[in-house]
Amino acid sequence: MHPTILDAFIRTNGEYSLPYGSDEWTERAKEKIKEACGSTEAQVFFLTGGTQTNATVIHSLMNSFQGVICVDSGHINTHEAGAIERTGHKVITLPAVNGKLTAETLDDYLRAFFADSNHEHCVIPGMVYITFPTELGTIYSKSEISTIYDICKRRNLVLFIDGARLGYGLMAEGNDVDLPWLTAHCDVFYIGGTKMGAICGEAVVFTHNNMPKHFFSYVKQQGALLAKGRLTGIQFDTLFTDGLYFKIAQHAIDMAMKMKAMFTSHGYGFWGDSPTNQQFVLIPDSKLARFQEHAAFDIWGPDGNGNTICRFVTSWATTGKDLADLEHIL
Amino acid sequence: MHPTILDAFIRTNGEYSLPYGSDEWTERAKEKIKEACGSTEAQVFFLTGGTQTNATVIHSLMNSFQGVICVDSGHINTHEAGAIERTGHKVITLPAVNGKLTAETLDDYLRAFFADSNHEHCVIPGMVYITFPTELGTIYSKSEISTIYDICKRRNLVLFIDGARLGYGLMAEGNDVDLPWLTAHCDVFYIGGTKMGAICGEAVVFTHNNMPKHFFSYVKQQGALLAKGRLTGIQFDTLFTDGLYFKIAQHAIDMAMKMKAMFTSHGYGFWGDSPTNQQFVLIPDSKLARFQEHAAFDIWGPDGNGNTICRFVTSWATTGKDLADLEHIL
Amino acid sequence: MHPTILDAFIRTNGEYSLPYGSDEWTERAKEKIKEACGSTEAQVFFLTGGTQTNATVIHSLMNSFQGVICVDSGHINTHEAGAIERTGHKVITLPAVNGKLTAETLDDYLRAFFADSNHEHCVIPGMVYITFPTELGTIYSKSEISTIYDICKRRNLVLFIDGARLGYGLMAEGNDVDLPWLTAHCDVFYIGGTKMGAICGEAVVFTHNNMPKHFFSYVKQQGALLAKGRLTGIQFDTLFTDGLYFKIAQHAIDMAMKMKAMFTSHGYGFWGDSPTNQQFVLIPDSKLARFQEHAAFDIWGPDGNGNTICRFVTSWATTGKDLADLEHIL
């Protein structure tokens, strides 16, 4: 965890507090997040991790017969072990472009769906799920999100934005989205902590006073309620003090851009063009073993041209020395 | 319902019987089906309809973390209102060729899946679901099914064949599959009654003494247990007496082939080439209203070339006069 | 099935109809039931059996965090193999008096529940489920039901009445409830067909224009939608023509009262005092084998005093000769 968060744990450990999220840090963190979102009608709830958050939020906002629309590469479709289906809901997949759902794809699907006279035999869409940034590290523009949100409103669908890596999107070069704008242009999103310097924690933001009644019960029923809610409260209180959340993101982006430039200057290509802290580098298969010996990264699979797609991720903990060490093996 | 089934209801209505499938007709129907399947180790259970059968069978044979593989056009993926996901399982979709799952597609998917070191974060495949005939009216050959079954056995997957329209596949021209062969080449399948002259009813066949322990409880828990089990017992006892099931199928196929020839001779095209009782005819949009006025069929959607794909289905009840009437509007 | 229903199947078998409940008999049966309920805002849907109906209705009317209140002897708590829990909802049990939920028990429970400051950690009650008649054959009075309904309205709970054997309650001696009154004094109930002369079928009545949106999808997702909806449509059309439903019930009650008098005159006692078609007779253990040899009944368990509680049930099919035969073994 980020040292400032560790400091907060050290500073507060002697203090008593109420359980289950009724502690003062949780309250304060909620207020700070609402302020950062520029909204008085936003409602905030802290959960522990991404899959848990996706399952809880999606289930709480849909009727049992509804499904959630998502691109085929969407996290809930690929890497959550069926957590959404376990809550009884279908993940309805549409093809992605650069990891993103396009308004056109969504619109075409919905138009065809409701035009089909047999659609009551099908899973009725109740929500659109997108990730910001996407699983490929790409980001949506204001224009793209607001067009999707307009479609959702017209079709009575909830727009839910998975922000497990939100900060890295907000700080990316070329990004035009900020927290207040995002708050105004979707129904619910979350501010990822786990991948942003916290040891765990995601801050769900219901944007328009639309937290489901008894959301607390949904959380408890999912097994997602922390007895010592201060665990997430203290962390988000810290992350939203003096802009720490954004500084962490900015540092990781800076390191990622340096790393990207470094790979580029050594002649490496990329799988997609990511402006965020995840870079998908094409490593020639012949060099792969050397990389695996000296660096920590994920293997995404072959690119079909003699390279392996390798995911390199930066964070608050990435240092200039780390990059220098990496350069030695390029 | 087919008149012979109605006769059986008339003949038996005065007789007492035990409830919940313990009646004599149910027992007798099971024996006749096992005989038709040429198997002493097959186990038979009667359910009411296709979606109910798919949900009950799939749920009973998979662990909660497993998903069922199916082509994108598969019935459980498209027209069952999320009944499978409601039981907690993901439907994992692969692209179809002529409505069919190919061994190559399946094998490639499984190889890539298990090669991925992160696959424990994904839904683990537990079953392969295919339909015979498919939603497009096409059929699998022996060679295609046995190759898929071999892959399933190698990967420890259950092979489940949805036979809601099974008879029409078995009687189709060019088909080389029969009941005993099918029984030997999958783990579970069902013999559809609802679309084969019964008022309701599907006969599930667990092929190798592999009915899950307490399957009765699974059925009851699904709300699928008939108090008066004779409703399905009498029907299947009748369908499997004197080959009625196959005669019904043969008649429908004969009518379908005549209808197909009729459409062809009048210059109509088809969406796919179906040898079964479902024919997907391309009706020029200009003629659609006329058809809708005089005939009963389903609209499948536009073909993109000025035609509407229309599904015409024959059955035991289709007569030569029906075809003659249809010809008048071609 | 009752001969009049069989006649209806014979009479209508040659006619074509639309599938999935869009047939004319289904439409007509709905209208007749609404008329019998004296309500223009009632909405009717046909399902196949009791457990299926309970699971579908309960799930469709509750949020996922809610539970359904029921007496410990209630059918959903004892004999439905966990079908309600399978849909994700807890069955909250309260003690019964003569098989019935009392207003006092309910009120005490709810008062204590909402007074508990930790109740958000508990399952929040969303519905009250009662059976009419009960599993012990007893019936609620108007006064009892309306007091319970008042509590439900005050606490924002749905009142759902399981009428799998409804007719036998309505025709019982001493009963003051009728269909229009019942329709006005609960949120949803069903008119059982399976145990009233139908081969299968239950008619769900949402009493106040409160059928959940997309109830059709809930039904389909449960695997409870009949492709040939006429199966239930024809039966209920028949049952609600010329008062057949009530005649069937009256005959069974008449036979049950004769049987009760017969047992009484031979010195047998009863487990509870049932005015309906189920009689729980105390058979001395020494005579049990003799009964089992000559009569068909269910064993409910020992009474602790050397008798076995045995359930004898009458129906439309019970004849005077059946009773005479029974008397020979008393």
Add this chain to the structure above:
Amino acid sequence: MHPTILDAFIRTNGEYSLPYGSDEWTERAKEKIKEACGSTEAQVFFLTGGTQTNATVIHSLMNSFQGVICVDSGHINTHEAGAIERTGHKVITLPAVNGKLTAETLDDYLRAFFADSNHEHCVIPGMVYITFPTELGTIYSKSEISTIYDICKRRNLVLFIDGARLGYGLMAEGNDVDLPWLTAHCDVFYIGGTKMGAICGEAVVFTHNNMPKHFFSYVKQQGALLAKGRLTGIQFDTLFTDGLYFKIAQHAIDMAMKMKAMFTSHGYGFWGDSPTNQQFVLIPDSKLARFQEHAAFDIWGPDGNGNTICRFVTSWATTGKDLADLEHIL
């Protein structure tokens, strides 16, 4: 969190580690727990909180048609918001004696259940769940647990012991159970961390090499997998170094016994007789406001005799000064 745990976070924060529980602390903690359990075939997995653990373990070890037996006051029945039912399983309740399930109650229930010829219509028991110590602070003896375990083995039921407060039971005066004995006398249990000095965390112990295949997937699907698994790994590594876990428990028990004596000497009565760190004190209603002003405790409800049952809990953080302050208001 306990200061020694905080120290461990400080000491390790600069170190890199693998995610999802593949870190070295997690590995080391597992080994230490296995050693404390005196078992080489035990398997350990870390989860975050009690309800999550109960839901995940119960669901992973039962078939979908099975239910879990528990006393009516059991935590899964009362304070988990229906988390077990959400996974599809019924909680089958039996009456408690002093918060405990007795072997006789269990045996009687099971005998009657399997003697009932209709039991396939009921929820089939698959597991027995008990808590140690119980929700009333009472503890089971070796003799009680082993009798229950024998019944479970005879009936093919899993015995699962919820040890959210396990340490307080193990250190209680009069207790004869220890970790190795417990490991040998049940199928699965957990060692609670959250209520024993950790900020979060429960260590599940599958005692006989019986962790379900793909338990990792069950955890992920439940949304219970921590990306930074070191959060629980570091804590349990610390708790099981130099007997910290047992020291924390012993301190809390010592404080609880002093508090109990203090209340007793001032004439207060108790609801039950708890030898553990939870004391249920009967506070006269007239004094309640004064207590609420000066002390932190939970209200359990009225005792019916003019007192309120109040739960006072001690922990590692309870000091002599805390007790002295409390004494001032007695």
